Amino acid sequence: MIVSKLGAREIPAPTMQFLFTLGSLPVGLALLAGRRFKLEKERKGISYAILTGILSGIGGMGLFAAYGSGGNTAVITTATSLYPMVTVVLAVLFLRERLNWIQVIGLGFAAAAFVLFAY
Amino acid sequence: MQIPHWFWFAAVVLLFWGACGIFQKLATNYISAESSLVWLILGFILIEPFVYPGKSLLHYSKENILWGLLSGVLSNLGAWGLYVAMKSGGKASIVAPICALYPAIVVILAPFLLHESITLRQGLGVLCGLIAVVLLSV
Numbered sequence: 001m002i003v004s005k006l007g008a009r010e011i012p013a014p015t016m017q018f019l020f021t022l023g024s025l026p027v028g029l030a031l032l033a034g035r036r037f038k039l040e041k042e043r044k045g046i047s048y049a050i051l052t053g054i055l056s057g058i059g060g061m062g063l064f065a066a067y068g069s070g071g072n073t074a075v076i077t078t079a080t081s082l083y084p085m086v087t088v089v090l091a092v093l094f095l096r097e098r099l100n101w102i103q104v105i106g107l108g109f110a111a112a113a114f115v116l117f118a119y
Numbered sequence: 120m121q122i123p124h125w126f127w128f129a130a131v132v133l134l135f136w137g138a139c140g141i142f143q144k145l146a147t148n149y150i151s152a153e154s155s156l157v158w159l160i161l162g163f164i165l166i167e168p169f170v171y172p173g174k175s176l177l178h179y180s181k182e183n184i185l186w187g188l189l190s191g192v193l194s195n196l197g198a199w200g201l202y203v204a205m206k207s208g209g210k211a212s213i214v215a216p217i218c219a220l221y222p223a224i225v226v227i228l229a230p231f232l233l234h235e236s237i238t239l240r241q242g243l244g245v246l247c248g249l250i251a252v253v254l255l256s257v
Contacts, residue, residue: 023191045149053162059135086137106254
């Protein structure tokens with residue numbers, strides 16, 4: 001996150017995402033090599049994972065744009081790290097999962113954090 | 120109350136990364152976490168034509184380009200590390216909350232590396248946020 005901030009001070013978000021992906025390639029190749037270039041071929045799993053990559057890339061551009069806007073890095077990093085609250089809510093809505101009391105308290109703290117950051 | 124500019128960009132992150140959590144979960148119902156990371160990187164590659172900077176890339180300082188590349192390397196190494204920790208017997212209930220605390224590293228390092236400081240109110244927000252991510256990842 002620190003290095004993302006350093007780059008995003010000058011470089012616009014889409015270009016940062018371009019560089020981020022180039023940086024991801026050696027890790028992906030190393031992962032592939034570690035698995036001797038064998039991956040599961042379950043079509044549904046692959047589709048969901050690729051979709052995750054696309055969504056993650058778009059979200060990543062949001063993060064680079066937030067860093068580039070000059071806001072406080074610690075605050076932006078903490079605020080954006082709260083994305084599991086959206087996952088939890090979506091899981092309740094679409095996967096029909098049930099919230100446990102720990103998650104409810106977590107959502108409360110997340111809401112408090114946003115109120116404090118919004119000023 | 121004036122909402123800061125970065126807040127809207129952060130909302131995009133929350134929305135898209137929040138949805139990622141759902142699709143990642145669905146993906147790992149069918150394939151291993153490591154495979155999903157490889158296919159996820161393919162998803163990044165699919166965006167590349169839309170964000171290709173062309174010759175304008177040459178206008179940025181080499182140092183900042185290096186930071187951009189390094190952000191991709193470190194982020195994916197971190198994700199790989201998380202999968203390895205889980206695979207090598209780490210309990211998800213312990214590994215996930217510890218990994219979720221990554222903003223704490225930024226909070227600690229930012230004053231030294233970026234010469235940034237936070238107000239008391241922002242500090243309270245960070246504290247609430249850290250508690251929230253740990254509770255949400257248990």
